[in-house]
Amino acid sequence: MRSICIRPALLTDLDGARSVMLDTVYRDFGTGYVPRWHGDVVDPERAYLGSARHTLLVAVDEGGEVVGTGALDARGPGCPPNPGWLAERYPSGTTAQLRRVYVRPGHRRRGIARELVGRLLEFAAADGGYRAVYLHTDPAVPGAEAFWSSLGKVVLDEREEPGGGQGIVHFELPLRAGSAD
Secondary structure, three states, rough: OOEEEEEEEHHHHHHHHHHHHHHHHHOOOOOOOOHHHHHHHHHHHHHHHHHOOOOOEEEEOOOEEEEEEEEEOOOOOOOOOOOOHHHHHHHOOOOOEEEEEEHHHOOOOHHHHHHHHHHHHHOOOOOOOOOOOEEEEEEOOOOOOHHOOOOOOEEEHHHHHHHHHHEEEEEOOOOOOOOOO
């Protein structure tokens, strides 16, 4: 297995990070780029590097290629499209939302995503202002639901709601890496 370095993204990493993110939304999600959902993908510098409370991590192989990403920002889930109670439970400013935890297919099942998440949780804990860590995932993406279930607890599975909502599963993760909740 090739060596992987996980670190905060540099400006020189942004094209590679963007490529990983766009490949994922096209290939794994099947949605392609949707401006209202993926603005941070197009401009990760503004979304993640412009605030001390936000971060974008990259997993870089020994050849310098970005093979994975993981991001965190201080925006809670919006209402709409999410239920009002969920937005109230995870308000912007005190909620660390995990985003864009993606790994290229040839590098999956090697612990890269788990390491990215661990580093993001450390970042959130070190900030001192976050009270909760939230994320949502599309369970149609192979392995996504099982991965997130191994790290946190489901707070809303939209598939169980009348009409099925957007079919998204919402999770809360312990604020400190390795802590039980």
